[in-house]
Amino acid sequence: MTTERTPPECWLTDMDGVLVHEEKALPGAAEFLDRLLEKQRRFLVLTNNSIFTPRDLAARLxxxxxxxxxxxxxxSALATADFLTSQLPGGSAYVIGEAGLTTALHEVGYVMTDTDPDYVVLGETRTYSFEAITRAIRLVGRGARFIATNPDVTGPSPEGPLPATGSVAAMITRATGAEPYFVGKPNPMMFRSAMNRIQAHSESxxxxxxxxxxxxxxxxxxxLETVLVLSGxxxxxxxxxxxxxxSRILNSIADVIDLI
Structure with a gap:
């Protein structure tokens, strides 16, 4: 027996493969966003990418x-900052990452340090430094807790796949024996923190x-009710x-508009 769900009031949507592909909007994406605004639905666009700040991503879109x-x-950077501040408010971290991650941690009051940090936090970066990874390994070995923004092992580039957070995390794990706690998708923690942000309930x-x-x-x-689109x-x-x-399989975001 299935329970009747309430009509959807809130929406979470992935970005790459749903709204955009290779820096181009997918058909129906603009209309989908317009309908959300027209119907005054609360929504968030989600991404496991921790390189960019929301302002950067808004400009990209x-x-x-x-x-x-x-x-x-x-x-995933915002979700990681949200998680860390719930675990240890005002803590400290050694961070491997770019502006998206460092800004998110700074805004929740975290101190970034390479001296006896509470956490080593690994995020996406386009220029992984062997020196930084070595430092992370030594800090984790001395007892810093190991957090990573997302488990994606590769990321896309015009030339082909690039090693991403999950690959570098595996290197640190092999060297220390310490498994990271991944905050981003597929950890449902990322969705729960997103829902808290817009005061959403899972049933709707x-x-x-x-x-x-x-x-x-x-x-x-x-x-949550889930919609898989086949555009990614x-x-x-x-x-x-x-x-x-x-819950549903649809061809693209254009087919989702009628559900709003």
Whole structure:
């Protein structure tokens, strides 16, 4: 027996593969965002990317023709800062990452230091430094707790895949024996912190994503209705390989508009 869900009041949507692809807006994305605003629905655009601040990402979306206010963007860096401040307010961290992560931690009152930090926090960066990774390994070895923004092992580039946070985290784990706590997708913690941000309830929130192994599974674990769109990483034939299913499978964000 399935329980009747209330009509969706709040929306969480992935960014790459759902709204944009290779710096171009996907068909229906602008209309989807317009409908959310017209119906006064609370929403957040989510990304596991921790390199950029919400302001950077809002500007990137504007260049594609999509207008999303920076306060409507939730990154794995923001979720990580939210998690850390709930665990140890005003703590300290040795951070490997870029402005998206350092800004998020600074804004919640964290001190960034390489001297006896409470945490080593690993995020995405386009220039991983062997020296910084070595320092992280030594600090974790001395007892700093190990946090990573997301487990993605590769990221895209025009030339092909790049090593990402998960790959560097694996290097630190092999050297220390310490497994990181990953805050971003597929950890449902990222969705719960996003819902707290917009005062959403799981019974009336829909998650739209393009990946079964991150967006859909985390949405299910957070108790959300899930919509898989086939405009990104997952093809229809891939869905049967997973032991869970989204609530709906649609071709693209253009098909989601009628659900709002």
């Amino acid at each position: 504007t260049r594609t023709g999509l207008h999303v206010p920076e306060e409507s963007i939730w990154t 929130t829909i998650m739209v994503g393009d990946r079964m192994d991150t967006d859909v599974v985390a949405g299910i674990e957070a108790g 990483s997952t093809a229809a034939a891939d869905v049967t390989r997973f032991p869970f299913r989204p």
